[in-house]
Amino acid sequence: MSKKITIEPVTRVEGHGKVTIHLDDNNQVAQSRLHIVEFRGFERFVQGRPYWEAPVLVQRLCGICPVSHHLAAAKALDVIVGAGTGDGLTPTGEKMRRLMHYGQMFQSHVLHFFHLASPDLLFGIDGDPALRNVIGIAIKHKELAVQAVMMRKFGQEIIKATAGKKVHGTGAIPGGINKHLTQAEKDHFLNGDDPMNIDKMIDWSLGALEFFKGYHAQNKDLIDNFASFPSSHVSLVRKDGAMDLYHGVLRGVDANGKKILDDVDYQNYLEYIDEEVKSWSYMKFPYLRSIGKKDGWYRVGPLARMNTCDFIPSPLAQKEFEIFKAYTNGKPNGMSMHQHWARLIEILHSAEMMKELLNDPDLMNGELTVKGTKGREGVGLLEAPRGTLFHHYRINDDDQIEMANLIVSTTNNNTPMNTAVNLAAKQFMNGQTEITEGMMNAVEVAIRAYDPCLSCATHALGKMPLEAMILDANGKELDRKLKNG
Amino acid sequence: MSKILININGKDYSAEPGKMVLDIAKEVGIYIPTLCHYEGIKPQGSCRICTCKIDGRNMTVCTTPATHRMVIETNTEELEKIRATIVELLFAEGNHFCPACERSGNCELQALAYRYKMMVPQFPYIFPAKDIDAKNPKIMIDHNRCILCKRCIRRKQEPENPSWFVFKDRGNKVQINLDHELTADFDDELAQKAMDTCPVGAIIRKEKGFDVPIGSRKYDKNPIGSDIENQGVTL
């Protein structure tokens, strides 16, 4: 006889996920599965729309990373309007988009780490639920809470200056960007009154890393062992192997660091990546064709990016990267909670890149767009905060979108998140049939290391309420607990 | 001909007889919203948004010529309520997804929704199934956004313009139809003219979108009507 525990979010928005944990007769975890109802509606919704609307339409996909969708769609359309496959934009077009992207990366990572994940660290997975949230941080660690708010604000202002609005702007258009940076904006970001200037942002990013490393030293077991597992990793890297969050070639490495995707042109991603459908999940499971369905899955996101790139092209982040790499002797790092460490290094890198761009005169002058020979089909990839994001469009003779294929970060991380949830369940649930708060939260913490809210894939915003159920072999309910996100 | 005297919102103005009340109000700095009306096209008075109280009766001022001793109220609470309702009904009848529309920030309907602070919908949205006519090489007609004001059709009355647009079907199925033969060799200038005629984003040029950044669009800086209201001329 076996029992089944179901943890099911009860959100009223379009998508939701649910975790089922199957126990064997000895109340040991036999298998866990993360079910996410993927929101694929957008791929149908954009069909028939004029192609230049895609960047503004698709950002509605996600409340957390609209800018990533905005830019990925624009990159795909660059190809269609003949503006090249990533290197054909004007300096102004490319750099304004990059600034927008780093602003987005910065603010999204800050939200992810400080607002959503750090409460788990500071108050413990089994900590008092009344404290283990962003309010708890504000009470106990006032400084951190204040910094988090200001850092997010800074990133959002960068987005506004490049996209026109903090959310759902229009900045990126096929072939480039629709505005320059003004002198006033530049001065504000570079020399604004403390703390709202880029130097302070870099300072605070360094401070956040110090905080994490200190925490890590005292909580090695949690950070190193919780939901840790080896895997392959995939991300874009610059042609020379540098970290590049906006553009590059697709690189994959296996758990030993061996290259399994050798810096390929992502316009041909379908030759390398396929998606498997499984009966028990609405969300597809991407895998590398060369390795096959069973073992071809991979991780994307901050941790994967640390594992794929050779170096980080900004000095402070490079120093942190070296410390990070040394921790695993240069080998790929599979520790789920190190996602947060990697995330903090990327916060620092984004801040450094913003500073470099803000000092670049190309942002304030120069041609905004280019166009060339029109094509029918284009693919746009970038490294979104939570991992590689794929946008692929084909248009008809009348400029209407005929086909759209989106692989969001969460989908790329489908198998890894399942693996992490399985491990968390094994670690925290074995031998129990009662649902505890800590047990439910452990599953959530595992998911949260990858994705704070499953937002892209499910269209749910910021919340992850869970319902947990234990069922016996006959489907009779033994226990049920509800937890609001 | 000698001038006549009319009273708008309690103030006397001298005006040319026969001139539309709408135009006189505009000259003296009083904004009355319009949608189906377009400068240079014969008014038809179909959208009713310009409704004012004239000698105690609700009348559309785009089609009402001024007469001596006429008393006009343009902005009573009741009238503003009527206008807000008209705007919202237009939203409920179509599929107006402003953030993804090229005319956003430049759209008369959206600008009026802002003017009347349309926040929470009070009518059920119909979500009609509509499509796009994208056959023309220079322009698209997005029926989702058409408010059937006929500005595009009525413009044919100008001698230099052939009838590019016609109404097709009737009742709630009625929609704008583009004459594909006449418009086959549209150039950019004509395409722009057609787009400018439309108060909303139902007629849009192809391959041109969102190139004016947020903040620089027509109504971003100057809300609809503010140009007239700020001129403050008194005759």
Ligand code: SF4
């Ligand atoms: S297409 Fe535009 S101008 Fe023509 S009727 Fe519709 S809304 Fe009016």
Ligand code: FES
């Ligand atoms: S503007 Fe007068 S009725 Fe439409």
Ligand code: NI
């Ligand atoms: Ni997202």
